[in-house]
Structure formats: structure tokens, C-alpha cells
Amino acid sequence: MKQIIYLTLVLICGSLQAQSNYEKGMQTAFQLWQDNPIEASNLFERIAQAEPDNWLPSYYAAQINIIKSFNLKDVEKLTAQLNKAQGLIDKAATLSEDNPELMVLQALLHTAWLAFDGATYGRTLSPKIREIYMKAEQIAPENPRVKYCKAEWDMRSAQYFGQDTSPYCKDLEKALELFANFKPETPFHPNWGEERTASLFESCSQ
The missing domain is CATH 1.25.40 (Serine Threonine Protein Phosphatase 5, Tetratricopeptide repeat)
Known part of the structure; x- marks a missing residue:
């Protein structure tokens, strides 16, 4: 024993x-x-x-x-x-x-x-990026990085095509709310993106 x-x-x-x-x-x-x-x-x-x-x-x-x-x-x-x-x-x-x-x-x-090289890779990779973010959002709608990164991608895409980016400001605002309540599973789990989200959201009001 x-x-x-x-x-x-x-x-x-x-x-x-x-x-x-x-x-x-x-x-x-x-x-x-x-x-x-x-x-x-x-x-x-x-x-x-x-x-x-x-x-x-x-x-x-x-x-x-x-x-x-x-x-x-x-x-x-x-x-x-x-x-x-x-x-x-x-x-x-x-x-x-x-x-x-x-x-x-x-x-x-x-x-x-x-x-x-957007000219070379845009046609093939843009749809993949969009699909990845959509799937990630379905799996984890409360994940702040998913919300923020998807919003930034949507904004950059809108800018590229000369479209209005303001509809995505609400997504950035939601991401900030998610960051405020987000708690990583451990100290080593991903916990980045809040400062970048705040900076992008600030530009919405300019």
C-alpha cells in the first residue's frame, strides 16, 4: 500500500x-x-x-x-x-x-x-476568408476576436469596392462589448484584439 x-x-x-x-x-x-x-x-x-x-x-x-x-x-x-x-x-x-x-x-x-498580391489571390482567397468568418461566427457568436476580425474584413472589403463602411461599426461596437465580458479559459488562451477594435470603432465617429 x-x-x-x-x-x-x-x-x-x-x-x-x-x-x-x-x-x-x-x-x-x-x-x-x-x-x-x-x-x-x-x-x-x-x-x-x-x-x-x-x-x-x-x-x-x-x-x-x-x-x-x-x-x-x-x-x-x-x-x-x-x-x-x-x-x-x-x-x-x-x-x-x-x-x-x-x-x-x-x-x-x-x-x-x-x-x-490582391490581384493574384483576391479571386480565390476572398470567398474563403468570408466563409471562414461566417463559420466561426456560427460556432462562437460570443467570441470577440471572431466578431472584430469579421467586421474589419467586411469594412476593408467595402472600402475596396467603394461602399459605405458604417454598417459594420455596430459590429465593432458589439465586439467591444464582448471583449468587456470575455474571460479566456486559461491565462495562455487567446485574449488579443481589444485595442485594435477600439481604434477601428473610434474611426467610425470621425
Whole structure:
């Protein structure tokens, strides 16, 4: 009986240690992000390898690569980064199906291609982005990132075609309400977008 109790304690302690290492690793990666996003992405990938059942590290590694891609002019570098991000999203999606956070990330990846060359990718990717946001909104209508990102996409599309963007201001206002009441599942779950939403909504009144 004592041996069983001892083995149980060993397993529990090992689990707690692993959890502690995960938390420390994630905190370090977030701290690195601002000053060294490449190293942060690499660390998120290493955490993903150590946490094969957790979609979050792959999510953040993909997000960093997508964000960095919006400023790239070199097609080879852009392709390498977005292909890497796509692989990370695909990996995360196998761990968490129909995840609205991953859907938003996928839509942003497609948007990065559009930002690089709208003439080439607009016809094929624009409908995909619209479908992704519609599906994500059906799954998670109370998710503030889904509401805000879809609203921004709709606004940019309206601007491109010379249409009125004001109808989407109410969606941004709703997103702000959702952000005010949103509580991430854990400290490491996605919780970004509120400042950007507020900035876009402020432009509605100008």
C-alpha cells in the first residue's frame, strides 16, 4: 500500500513539474515576443513538441509568422513564413477541431497573401476568408476576436469596392462589448484584439 501511495505521489509531482515547465516556457515566450519574435516563435515550437496534445503553442508560433508576413516584400521569405504558419495551424487543428480561434488565424493567413498580391489571390482567397468568418461566427457568436476580425474584413472589403463602411461599426461596437465580458479559459488562451477594435470603432465617429 505504501508503495502504491509513493508511486502515486511520484506521478503527481511529475505532472506538476511538467505543468510548471509549460507555464514557465509560455511566459518566457510571451516575454520574448516583443523584442525577439523569431526566438519567441522558435520557443513556442519547442513547447509544442514537448506538449503534443496542446494546440496553444502551435497557435502562437503560427500567429507570429503571420504577423511578420504582412510587412514582407520578398516572395520567397513570405512563402516560407506563411507555409510554416500553415503547417502550425494544421497541426493545431488536429488537436482542436472547429476551433474559432484557429479559424481566425487561418483567415488572417489568407489575408496576408491578399495584402501581398490582391490581384493574384483576391479571386480565390476572398470567398474563403468570408466563409471562414461566417463559420466561426456560427460556432462562437460570443467570441470577440471572431466578431472584430469579421467586421474589419467586411469594412476593408467595402472600402475596396467603394461602399459605405458604417454598417459594420455596430459590429465593432458589439465586439467591444464582448471583449468587456470575455474571460479566456486559461491565462495562455487567446485574449488579443481589444485595442485594435477600439481604434477601428473610434474611426467610425470621425
